[in-house]
Amino acid sequence: MSPVTSPLTDFERNARAVLEESVARIDARTRSRLNQARQLAVDSAGPRHRRWWRTFAFMPAGAVAAALVLAVLLWHRGPAGHESPLLEGRITGVEDMDLLADADGLDLVEGWDGPFYEWAADQPDPNAQSES
C-alpha cells in the first residue's frame, strides 16, 4: 500500500495541520520580504522578455532563408572537383585584391613575361636525369 495514493491517514492529516499552522506563524517581516520578491519577479516577466519571444517567433523564417542560400550555393557548386563560376570568380577577386595590396606583386604583374615562364616550365629537370 502506498500512502501517496491512498487517502491521508490521521497522522498525515495532523502533520498537515501542524505544518499549516507553522506557515501561518511566519512573521510580518518575512511576509513583507516575500511580497517584495514577488513584485520584483512579476515585473521581470514584463515587456523586456516579450522582445525575446518576438525574436524567436521569426526564427523559422530566418532558418528557411539560410537553408535556401545554402541550397543555391550547393547547386552552383556542381559535381565534386568542379568549382562553380560564382566561387571561382570570388576566389579570383580575392587574389586580385592581394596583388593590389602588395606593391611587389603589382610590379610582377606589370613586368609579366608569360612565354618565358611557360618555356622554363616545359624544360626537363636536369637533376632528375643525373639521379637516374
Add this chain to the structure above:
Amino acid sequence: MSEFATLASPYSMLAASHGDVDLTDEAKTRSRALNQFLAGVELKAFKIAQMALRHEDDALDAVQDAMLQLARAYADRPAPEWKPLFYRILENRIRDMQRRRTVRGRVIAWLPFRGEEDEDEPDPISQAPSPEPQPVRRLELDEAVGALQKALEELPRRQQQAFMLRTLEGLDVAGTAAAMGCSEGSVKTHYFRAVQALRAQLGDFYV
C-alpha cells in the same frame, strides 16, 4: 529541467503584434495570474526552503531566486505547469546553497583565525519571551510544530522534500516527481519512508 523543455507553449506568441511597453489585456491577465500563483505558494515555499536550509535569510534568497527564474523563463508556460516548475527551480537553488555551504564550511575549517559571524547571531528582541499569557491550546500547537519541525529536519533530504511537497503543498505524485526530478516510484518510496520515520519518532501525532 529536461522534461519541461518539450512541453507546449501556447502563450509564446502572447502580445507579439503589440508594442514592447504597452501590455495587452491578455498579458495583464497573465501577469495577474502569475502574481496570484506566487502569492499562493510563497509562504509554503519559504517554509520548505527554511526546513531544508535551516536559515531564514538563505531560505528567503532561495525563494526569491526561484520566483525570478520562473517569471523570467517560464511565465509563458500554461499556468498548471507553474507549480512543479517552481518547486523544481526552488529545489535546485536549495541544493546549490547546500553545496556552497559545504564548501565554505570546509574552507573556513582550515582557516587559522575566524571571527564570529554577526548576521548569525540571534536577534535578542525576537528571542525574548512574549509577556502575554498563552492558552493551553497555543502551547500544544507550539510543541507540535517544534516536534514535527525537528523530526523533519532529521530526515534525509529527499524524504523531507517528498513529505513537504505532498503534505504541505498538496502536490500529487506526478507533480511531486516533476518537482523532485525523479520517477513517481521514487516519490512513493521517499514519501513512504518519510512517514514511517516520522511516525516512529513522533508516535501518535496529535494537534
